[in-house]
Amino acid sequence: MSSVILRNVNKSYGNLPIVKNLNLEVKDGEFVVLVGPSGCGKSTTLRMVAGLEDITQGDIQIGDRAINDLPPHKRNIAMVFQNYALYPHMSVRENIVFGLKKSGADAETIKTKLADVSEMLKLDEYLDRKPADLSGGQRQRVAMGRALARDADVYLFDEPLSNLDAKLRHHMRTEIARIQHQYNMTAIYVTHDQIEAMTLGDRVVVMRDGIVEQVGSPMEIYLQPANTFVATFIGSPAMNLFEAKVDGEELVFDKYRIPATSIANVDLNVLASHDTVLVGIRPDFFEDSALSLQRSPSDNLFAFDDIQVDLVENLGFDKEIMFTLGGENAKARLDLRSHVQRQETISLSVDLNRVLLFDTSTQGMLINAGEV
Numbered sequence: 001m002s003s004v005i006l007r008n009v010n011k012s013y014g015n016l017p018i019v020k021n022l023n024l025e026v027k028d029g030e031f032v033v034l035v036g037p038s039g040c041g042k043s044t045t046l047r048m049v050a051g052l053e054d055i056t057q058g059d060i061q062i063g064d065r066a067i068n069d070l071p072p073h074k075r076n077i078a079m080v081f082q083n084y085a086l087y088p089h090m091s092v093r094e095n096i097v098f099g100l101k102k103s104g105a106d107a108e109t110i111k112t113k114l115a116d117v118s119e120m121l122k123l124d125e126y127l128d129r130k131p132a133d134l135s136g137g138q139r140q141r142v143a144m145g146r147a148l149a150r151d152a153d154v155y156l157f158d159e160p161l162s163n164l165d166a167k168l169r170h171h172m173r174t175e176i177a178r179i180q181h182q183y184n185m186t187a188i189y190v191t192h193d194q195i196e197a198m199t200l201g202d203r204v205v206v207m208r209d210g211i212v213e214q215v216g217s218p219m220e221i222y223l224q225p226a227n228t229f230v231a232t233f234i235g236s237p238a239m240n241l242f243e244a245k246v247d248g249e250e251l252v253f254d255k256y257r258i259p260a261t262s263i264a265n266v267d268l269n270v271l272a273s274h275d276t277v278l279v280g281i282r283p284d285f286f287e288d289s290a291l292s293l294q295r296s297p298s299d300n301l302f303a304f305d306d307i308q309v310d311l312v313e314n315l316g317f318d319k320e321i322m323f324t325l326g327g328e329n330a331k332a333r334l335d336l337r338s339h340v341q342r343q344e345t346i347s348l349s350v351d352l353n354r355v356l357l358f359d360t361s362t363q364g365m366l367i368n369a370g371e372v
C-alpha cells in the first residue's frame, strides 16, 4: 500500500476551472471519503489520480513516486467507476480475475481471491453468467469485485454502491469496512451517501465547486463544521440556521434570548464585534422539553417555549417535526417517546454545548474548536 499526495492540483476544461488548487494527503492505509454536490469535481479528482485525466497544474504522488506522467496501467491503482464497465464477452468469474491474471498472479492466489471476493459480494451463484444477464446491482458488485481482487497500491471508488438496494448497500458497506481494515487499504471513496461517508471514512473531504471546504474526521465535520455550507451539507435533515441579534452577551431572535456565555467555546470578544450571527442547531439536538426535564440539572439546556408544530412525520423510532422559528422553517428530530401532534404547541430544548454560531457575512464558524 501507499500514501497519495495531491499538491496544488488544478484541472480546467478549456478556460473553465473545475478543480481548484486541491491539496490532500491520504496516508498509507487510510480511507478518505470525498463528498460534495453533483458537479463539484469528485470524479474528476479520482480520474486524475487514476491517470484517466491529465492534470492542468500541480503534482500527484503515490508513495514516493511522482505519477503525473505515468500512464494509468503503471500506477498500480484499482478503480471502481461511477459508470462501471464490465467486459461483456467475459463471464463474471473472468471479469473478476482479469486484472489479477494480467498482473501475473499465480493460480492459487487467483483461486483464493476469487473465492474470497465472490463470497463477500454474494456473487457465488453468478460466476458463470455474462454481465448482460445480471441486474444493475449485480453488475455493480462484479465491478467492485474486479477492483477488490487486485493487489493495488491504492483503491479508488466512485459511488460504487449507488445501484444497490438499501439492505445490500448496508451489507456492502460493512464488507468494505471489514476488508479495508483487514488489508489496510489506502482508498479514496466518492459518495453522495452521508452514512457511507460517516461510517467508512477515517477522514472526510467536503468539496464545493472544485474547492475543498473542510477535511476532518467524520465527527469533526459533523460537530465542528468549518462553515454553513459544510454544516448544512452534512447531516440530514440539514442543520437549522437562525439569524440572531447580538445584544451584549445574549443572542436574540424571535422572543428568545440565548445566553451566549453558556454556549461552549464561544469567544465573547469575537461575538462583540458582530451585530448579528447565525445560530446553528441540528434537528437531532432538539428534544421535547417534557422529556428532557428528567435529565441532570447540570445539563446546559435552553428551552424554546410555545413552538407551534406545523407537521409531524413519523419515521418509526424517530419523528421529524416541522415548525417556524425566527421566521425560518425549522426541523427537529424527536424520539418516539414524544407524542406531539400537528398543530400542538411544544417546548423544545437544546443543549447549548451543541449550538454553533456562524458569521452572517462570511458564513465561517465563530466557535473555537473543542474536543469532539
Ligand SMILES: Nc1ncnc2c1ncn2[C@@H]1O[C@H](COP(=O)(O)OP(=O)(O)OP(=O)(O)O)[C@@H](O)[C@H]1O
Pocket (backbone or CB within 6 Å): 013, 018, 036, 037, 038, 039, 040, 041, 042, 043, 044, 045, 082
Ligand atoms: N470532458 C469535460 N469537458 C468539460 N467539462 C467537464 C468534462 N468532464 C466533466 N466536466 C465538468 O466538470 C465538473 C465536475 O465533474 P465531475 O464529474 O468531477 O463531478 P462530480 O463531483 O463527480 O459530480 P457527480 O456527483 O454528479 O458525479 C462538472 O461541472 C462537469 O460538467
Ligand SMILES: [Mg+2]
Pocket (backbone or CB within 6 Å): 042, 043, 044, 082, 158
Ligand atoms: Mg461523479
